[in-house]
Amino acid sequence: MDSLESVAQQTGIAGVLWQELAVIPTQGGPVLHLLRSEYPLMPFTKGFGEIYFSEVLEDQIKAWKCHRSQTQLFAVPVGLLKVVLFDARQDSPSAGQVQEFLLGRPKHYGLLKIPPRIWYGFTALGGNALLCNCADLPHDPTESERRALDDPFIPYRFPIKPASSPRPDQ
Amino acid sequence: MDSLESVAQQTGIAGVLWQELAVIPTQGGPVLHLLRSEYPLMPFTKGFGEIYFSEVLEDQIKAWKCHRSQTQLFAVPVGLLKVVLFDARQDSPSAGQVQEFLLGRPKHYGLLKIPPRIWYGFTALGGNALLCNCADLPHDPTESERRALDDPFIPYRFPIKPASSPRPDQ
Numbered sequence: 001m002d003s004l005e006s007v008a009q010q011t012g013i014a015g016v017l018w019q020e021l022a023v024i025p026t027q028g029g030p031v032l033h034l035l036r037s038e039y040p041l042m043p044f045t046k047g048f049g050e051i052y053f054s055e056v057l058e059d060q061i062k063a064w065k066c067h068r069s070q071t072q073l074f075a076v077p078v079g080l081l082k083v084v085l086f087d088a089r090q091d092s093p094s095a096g097q098v099q100e101f102l103l104g105r106p107k108h109y110g111l112l113k114i115p116p117r118i119w120y121g122f123t124a125l126g127g128n129a130l131l132c133n134c135a136d137l138p139h140d141p142t143e144s145e146r147r148a149l150d151d152p153f154i155p156y157r158f159p160i161k162p163a164s165s166p167r168p169d170q
Numbered sequence: 171m172d173s174l175e176s177v178a179q180q181t182g183i184a185g186v187l188w189q190e191l192a193v194i195p196t197q198g199g200p201v202l203h204l205l206r207s208e209y210p211l212m213p214f215t216k217g218f219g220e221i222y223f224s225e226v227l228e229d230q231i232k233a234w235k236c237h238r239s240q241t242q243l244f245a246v247p248v249g250l251l252k253v254v255l256f257d258a259r260q261d262s263p264s265a266g267q268v269q270e271f272l273l274g275r276p277k278h279y280g281l282l283k284i285p286p287r288i289w290y291g292f293t294a295l296g297g298n299a300l301l302c303n304c305a306d307l308p309h310d311p312t313e314s315e316r317r318a319l320d321d322p323f324i325p326y327r328f329p330i331k332p333a334s335s336p337r338p339d340q
Contacts, residue, residue, distance in 0.1 A: 138206065
């Protein structure tokens with residue numbers, strides 16, 4: 001294990017952790033680590049949950065979602081994703097806090113751990129992005145909630161990019 | 171589980187199996203399934219192995235490699251990958267057989283199971299591709315072998331794209 005992968009760092013919102021992942025240059029294109037048993041953020045210590053991808057098209061926004069019991073582990077192997085978290089846990093030391101993260105290579109390739117009861121949303125910057133989500137519990141539609149992008153409950157607004165206007169006649 | 175994900179199909183080389191994966195259109199970009207416990211090709215029934223990505227740059231070739239004991243599970247969420255397998259197992263009903271697969275959306279998104287002792291190589295067609303490899307055992311450099319692209323042991327040649335020639339002066 002690369003030594004950078006042995007440490008999980010606190011971020012700001014309680015329980016939101018960050019672990020860097022190695023990107024290894026090889027002939028033909030790099031190898032990108034994702035999950036190994038010995039990682040501090042390994043989510044499958046009590047059994048396998050689920051892994052899926054969410055592709056986010058350029059400037060599109062997917063928000064807001066919150067899980068009651070599932071922990072999410074985000075990694076972004078392709079593109080650049082802005083992830084926004086909101087701590088709505090009244091019993092949390094960081095209750096009410098909003099936090100932004102940029103995920104993507106080369107500087108921000110790693111695992112972002114989002115504990116239950118944190119609201120999250122994300123958008124792809126400068127092109128499409130691929131999010132890989134390793135969840136510690138199998139998919140269960142009854143344990144997640146959604147809110148609209150402009151729900152006043154969440155004190156954050158994603159900038160909405162206006163549709164490009166037609167070129168004026170010359 | 172989508173019903174298409176409940177079936178693993180034989181391909182041609184003994185033990186090489188294919189399971190389709192669902193791609194679910196959603197606002198902002200599709201969700202792509204990768205791994206769930208109940209999948210017929212689930213690799214982590216005896217404990218977690220490793221998951222990593224291999225990015226393959228356009229027209230680049232990564233070949234040849236063979237594992238003695240590890241089983242590989244390939245999925246390609248981004249781009250189009252040509253994967254070539256060679257069965258060098260003398261005790262196999264398909265000994266000596268070469269097989270080509272195209273992996274990538276929209277038609278070929280799924281899991282390709284490559285058992286131990288199969289040689290494999292791949293190349294990215296028409297752009298960069300991202301391979302996600304779910305291996306049933308943790309990384310162990312002593313249990314894999316490599317051969318050069320033109321090793322006569324393997325009866326397959328990847329086409330080498332010539333470097334683009336400079337434009338003639340006008």
